[in-house]
Each structure stands twice: as structure tokens, then as C-alpha cells.
Amino acid sequence: MSEKLAIDAKGLSKGYKIGKTKQQVLKDVDFNAYHGQVTMVMGPSGSGKSTLIAALSGLMKPDEGEVIALGESLWKKKKSKIDQFRLDHCGFIFQGFNLFPALNATQQVEQVLKYCKASKTEARRRAIAALEEVGLGHRLKQTPAALSGGEKQRVAIARALSKNPQLLFADEPTSALDSVSGQVVIKLLHRAAKEHGAAVICVTHDPRLEAYADRIIHMEDGKILDDRQITPLT
Amino acid sequence: MSLALSTLIFEWRRYMAAVIALAVAGLLVLSLVGMFMGIGKTFSATIDRSPAHLMVLPPDSEGFGGATQPRRNIPALFQHPEVVEVQPYTVRWAMWSNFPAAGQPAKRDGVQTIVVDPVKGAVTMPNDFNEDVIMALQEPYTVVIDQSSLAKLGVKVGDKATMNGRTVTVRATVANYPSLFNAMVFTSRQTAKLLNLADEGPRVGSLLVKVADPARTDQVVEELNSMGKGQYKAWTRAQLSEKNQEAMFKESFIVIILGFMLLVGIFIGVVITWQTLQGAILANIKEFASLRALGVSMGALNLIIMELSFWVGIAGLGMTAILLMGVNALAGAFNLTMYYPLWSILTIGAMLLTIAVLSGLLSLGVLKKSQPADLLR
Numbered sequence: 168m169s170e171k172l173a174i175d176a177k178g179l180s181k182g183y184k185i186g187k188t189k190q191q192v193l194k195d196v197d198f199n200a201y202h203g204q205v206t207m208v209m210g211p212s213g214s215g216k217s218t219l220i221a222a223l224s225g226l227m228k229p230d231e232g233e234v235i236a237l238g239e240s241l242w243k244k245k246k247s248k249i250d251q252f253r254l255d256h257c258g259f260i261f262q263g264f265n266l267f268p269a270l271n272a273t274q275q276v277e278q279v280l281k282y283c284k285a286s287k288t289e290a291r292r293r294a295i296a297a298l299e300e301v302g303l304g305h306r307l308k309q310t311p312a313a314l315s316g317g318e319k320q321r322v323a324i325a326r327a328l329s330k331n332p333q334l335l336f337a338d339e340p341t342s343a344l345d346s347v348s349g350q351v352v353i354k355l356l357h358r359a360a361k362e363h364g365a366a367v368i369c370v371t372h373d374p375r376l377e378a379y380a381d382r383i384i385h386m387e388d389g390k391i392l393d394d395r396q397i398t399p400l401t
Numbered sequence: 402m403s404l405a406l407s408t409l410i411f412e413w414r415r416y417m418a419a420v421i422a423l424a425v426a427g428l429l430v431l432s433l434v435g436m437f438m439g440i441g442k443t444f445s446a447t448i449d450r451s452p453a454h455l456m457v458l459p460p461d462s463e464g465f466g467g468a469t470q471p472r473r474n475i476p477a478l479f480q481h482p483e484v485v486e487v488q489p490y491t492v493r494w495a496m497w498s499n500f501p502a503a504g505q506p507a508k509r510d511g512v513q514t515i516v517v518d519p520v521k522g523a524v525t526m527p528n529d530f531n532e533d534v535i536m537a538l539q540e541p542y543t544v545v546i547d548q549s550s551l552a553k554l555g556v557k558v559g560d561k562a563t564m565n566g567r568t569v570t571v572r573a574t575v576a577n578y579p580s581l582f583n584a585m586v587f588t589s590r591q592t593a594k595l596l597n598l599a600d601e602g603p604r605v606g607s608l609l610v611k612v613a614d615p616a617r618t619d620q621v622v623e624e625l626n627s628m629g630k631g632q633y634k635a636w637t638r639a640q641l642s643e644k645n646q647e648a649m650f651k652e653s654f655i656v657i658i659l660g661f662m663l664l665v666g667i668f669i670g671v672v673i674t675w676q677t678l679q680g681a682i683l684a685n686i687k688e689f690a691s692l693r694a695l696g697v698s699m700g701a702l703n704l705i706i707m708e709l710s711f712w713v714g715i716a717g718l719g720m721t722a723i724l725l726m727g728v729n730a731l732a733g734a735f736n737l738t739m740y741y742p743l744w745s746i747l748t749i750g751a752m753l754l755t756i757a758v759l760s761g762l763l764s765l766g767v768l769k770k771s772q773p774a775d776l777l778r
């Protein structure tokens with residue numbers, strides 16, 4: 168199989184002003200990621216990994232550089248079009264689970280599908296399918312209070328996957344979890360890449376996750392130091 | 402169930418302050434209106450329960466008050482072929498004293514004597530006086546008073562008392578004729594004459610009129626008014642009752658108190674509801690941010706907040722209804738009639754929803770804090 172480029176970013180720079188000094192967080196970074204692959208971004212805290220993801224996914228405009236996502240120049244779009252792009256194509260998994268305390272697992276997923284022009288019955292069907300896919304078929308009616316950390320993260324993954332996104336961004340998805348739950352989560356991300364052809368971009372500290380990576384990018388001080396393709400491109 | 406509604410139910414404790422603030426704001430205004438309208442209602446009790454189909458008043462009068470018209474208006478009304486009965490509605494002031502039993506305080510008070518004809522179906526006989534009350538009134542020197550006035554007048558049923566110095570007997574009581582100021586005492590026309598309370602002079606007060614076909618009352622009122630050429634003014638019972646209640650709101654102090662309460666209520670309601678909503682949004686700001694990350698637009702989140710504030714308004718309305726029942730029970734215990742016309746309920750409903758929606762609009766600004774990039778750290 169021949170991998171297609173999902174994201175191609177060139178010359179990304181981003182700095183934060185703190186008082187009078189400007190701290191450069193991304194320094195002219197080039198980055199790309201392929202469909203069907205788990206691209207892992209690793210590196211010490213403060214090296215700019217989250218900032219990179221924010222720039223790639225349309226959450227935060229870089230000072231300089233261009234992001235071509237699914238063939239479209241992301242930062243040339245209007246704000247509302249970027250929202251629409253994320254709605255249509257992007258899934259996110261964060262360190263925190265960010266689930267509404269009042270909603271049960273099914274409703275958490277339906278809440279997002281509601282905005283994807285899915286009918287009520289269609290949203291219900293897809294929500295249950297997504298929850299079954301992450302192994303929560305027996306937890307459909309539980310609210311976050313009744314779920315373990317790992318289960319909550321799986322609900323968040325189901326919420327992200329239910330839209331069938333082509334781009335899946337995960338920022339330290341396992342760092343709030345025990346190692347067993349962490350394994351479950353990374354396997355799910357891996358499956359999203361292999362079975363749904365999503366480009367999975369996963370930021371992590373956790374060296375145990377390396378086993379699931381197709382490619383490992385190492386960042387330090389706003390620059391990419393090392394880019395290792397593990398699964399060879401065909 | 403929507404996210405907004407689920408959240409309100411799930412975290413009801415968080416929203417309680419806003420719901421109670423709304424309810425208190427609503428209650429403040431509504432119970433004042435209810436009290437004033439209730440007082441108005443007691444003033445119009447004798448109008449509302451009169452078997453008269455229409456009433457004829459002096460041209461410049463809008464109530465059963467003191468204004469008089471010439472007695473010759475009575476025969477003039479009979480010129481309309483459909484008028485079948487005309488009687489003056491006679492109210493006279495009298496001085497009431499009880500005969501205190503040992504240890505009982507003496508009571509001396511002005512009362513309004515209302516003259517009725519103790520015959521079933523008479524135009525002056527209120528609809529709700531039963532057979533026994535009518536029979537009692539047929540005896541000379543008997544009077545009937547409202548139950549709630551017994552204590553005020555220092556008597557029980559069967560007791561004697563004096564009116565304008567002559568002895569009368571309280572033979573029966575009626576219900577639902579409370580009066581805020583002077584108690585109402587019902588007597589027959591004969592007794593009124595014996596007490597020197599029914600003068601047959603050339604002027605009379607309001608006239609109570611029955612027509613042949615009650616269904617044609619509205620037309621007869623119009624025809625009488627054009628026949629009268631301004632000598633008198635005919636009203637349907639409903640028109641007059643309404644006018645009577647409206648008259649309450651011509652009193653500027655009532656309008657000022659109500660307006661002030663309305664403003665205070667709106668102010669307190671908006672501030673507390675706004676703060677509560679802001680706090681509630683902030684508590685869920687990460688969840689909202691994650692929806693933003695997944696591509697849900699700011700407009701859609703705004704809608705969720707507006708829906709939430711709408712439901713808070715509805716909850717406030719429900720709470721108002723519950724508290725209002727308490728107020729009514731309390732008023733009942735004090736023999737105070739409360740009356741809520743439909744317009745007052747609709748106005749308060751609209752006011753509470755407006756407060757809630759306004760607070761929702763004010764809290765939308767906090768949503769801007771839902772920056773999805775902040776979730777990436």
C-alpha cells in the first residue's frame with residue numbers, strides 16, 4: 168500500500184511574548200504525517216509539542232509557516248471555515264477527558280454528532296457503534312462519575328472517532344492513566360490508523376507507547392531533532 | 402434530553418440560587434398584584450355576584466361609589482321594552498355596637514349596610530345567598546354579615562347588636578364578602594326603613610337591571626346608552642367589575658410601589674442569575690472547549706447557554722408557582738383574598754423569562770474563555 172500525505176507543514180514558527188522578551192517556541196519546523204500511520208511526537212516538557220499540534224490542527228495560528236491539511240491550506244481559511252474543517256475531519260484526545268458531568272457515555276458522543284448533520288437515530292447508532300468499538304458496549308448509560316479514568320478516556324476517544332476523522336490528534340492521552348489503561352488507549356489509536364486510515368498524531372512522554380508508533384519524531388527546544396520512520400513507507 | 406436541560410437537572414444545586422432569585426422576583430411582584438387585585442375583587446364582590454344583567458350608573462361614575470342619579474331614571478329605563486326589573490342598589494353607613502357579654506370587649510364601628518329584597522331571584526339579592534339566609538332576612542330587624550366580620554363586630558349568630566341605636570339580630574352569616582375597611586351588613590328593604598337607612602328621596606345610587614333575554618345584554622346596554630342621551634350610563638356586569646379592578650391601578654402609589662418592585666425584582670434577578678450562569682459555564686469550560694476543538698462553532702455553544710438560561714427561567718417560574726401557593730395559604734389564614742388576573746400571570750412569566758434570557762446573554766462573554774488550545778498543554 169502507498170501512504171498518502173495527510174498533513175504537510177512547512178516553516179512553522181510561533182513565539183509567546185512574556186513581558187518584554189519573546190520566547191520562541193516553534194522554530195521554523197517542517198512536519199508531515201501520513202494516513203494510516205501513528206506518528207508519535209516525543210520530547211521533554213516545554214519543547215513545543217503541544218504548540219505544534221495546535222498549529223497543525225487549526226487551534227492556534229502560527230506566526231509563520233503554512234499547513235496543508237488534506238490538501239487544503241488550513242490557515243488561509245476564515246475562522247468559521249476552520250471550525251467546519253475540524254468538525255468534518257479532526258478528532259482530539261487530550262490529557263484530561265473533558266466529559267460533561269451530566270451526560271452519560273452515549274450522550275457525550277451524540278452531543279458532537281448532533282453538529283455533524285446526523286439524524287437522531289443515526290447519531291444514536293453511530294454513538295453506540297463507537298462506544299462498542301472502544302469496548303464500552305456495557306457502559307453506554309454511565310455518567311463520568313461512574314466511570315474509571317481509562318473508561319472516561321475511552322469515551323473521549325469514542326467521541327473523537329464517531330465523526331470518522333481523517334486527522335486524529337492526541338496530546339499526552341495516557342499520562343493521566345495507569346499503564347494498563349494506557350495500553351488500551353494506544354491500541355485504540357493504533358486501530359484508528361490501521362482500520363480507518365486516519366493520520367494519528369500522538370504527543371507522548373511515555374516510552375512504552377513507542378511500540379505502537381509507525382514513526383517517531385523527537386522535538387527539543389522548538390526544533391525537530393530526529394525523525395525515525397519505523398514502518399517503512401511503501 | 403438536551404445538554405442544557407440535563408446539566409440543569411444534574412447540577413440543580415448550582416442553579417438553585419438563580420432559580421430562587423427569579424422566584425422571589427416573580428413572587429414579589431405577583432403577590433403585590435394579587436393583593437391589590439384581591440382588594441379590588443372584594444370591592445366588586447357585590448357587583449360580581451349580583452343577578453342583575455346590567456347596571457346603570459350616573460354618567461360620570463365608574464363604580465358603585467357615592468355618585469347619585471335622579472330617581473326618574475328608573476321609569477326612563479322601562480322605556481326600553483326588554484327591561485323587566487329595575488331596583489336601586491342601596492348602601493348606607495350605619496354605626497354598629499355590640500352588646501358585650503361579661504369580659505367581652507365592646508365594639509363600635511361604622512358598617513356599610515347593603516339593602517336587599519329577600520325574595521329569591523330579586524335583582525338586589527346576591528346569587529350566592531341560600532334559602533336560609535333569605536328566610537332570615539325576611540324577618541324585620543334581622544341582619545346578615547360576613548363570617549369573617551363576626552369577630553370584628555363582636556357578635557355570634559343569634560346575638561343582638563344596635564345599628565344607629567336600634568336593636569337588630571344577627572340571624573345568619575354569608576361567606577366571601579370580606580371587607581378591608583368597614584364590614585358589610587345585609588338587611589331587607591323593610592328593615593332598612595325601620596332603621597331609617599332607606600330614604601326614598603329624589604336621588605338614587607346605582608341601578609340594578611334585569612332584561613328579558615340575558616343573551617342580549619350587550620345590545621340592550623348599547624341601546625340604553627343611546628336612549629339615555631348622557632343622562633346615565635349603562636354597563637354590563639363584566640365591564641363594571643373590570644373597571645372597578647382597574648380603578649385600583651389608577652392610584653398612583655400602587656403603580657409606584659409595583660413599578661419599584663418590578664425594577665428591584667428585575668435587577669436582583671438579572672444579577673444573581675447572570676452570576677450563577679457565569680459560574681456554571683466556567684465550571685464546564687473545559688468541556689465546552691473540547692467541543693470547540695471538535696469543531697462545534699461558538700454560535701452553537703451560545704445556543705446551548707441560551708437554552709440553559711431559558712430552562713433556568715422555566716424553573717424559576719415553577720418555583721414562583723410553588724412559593725405563590727405558600728403565600729396564598731398564608732393569605733387565606735389571614736382572610737385576605739388574593740386574585741391574579743391572567744394578564745398579571747402572563748406579565749410575570751414574560752418578566753422571568755426575559756430576566757433569564759438577559760442573564761444568559763450577559764454570560765455569553767465567559768464562553769470566550771473556552772479556548773481549545775488551552776486544553777493542549
Ligand SMILES: Nc1ncnc2c1ncn2[C@@H]1O[C@H](COP(=O)(O)OP(=O)(O)O)[C@@H](O)[C@H]1O
Pocket residue numbers: 183184192210211212213214215216217218219777778
Ligand atoms: N499560552 C501561552 N502563553 C505563554 N507561553 C506559553 C503558552 N503556551 C505555551 N507556552 C510556553 O511555550 C513553551 C512550549 O509549550 P508546549 O508547546 O506546551 O510544550 P510541550 O507540550 O512540549 O510541553 C513552554 O515553555 C510554555 O511555557
Ligand SMILES: [Mg+2]
Pocket residue numbers: 216217218338777778
Ligand atoms: Mg504539552
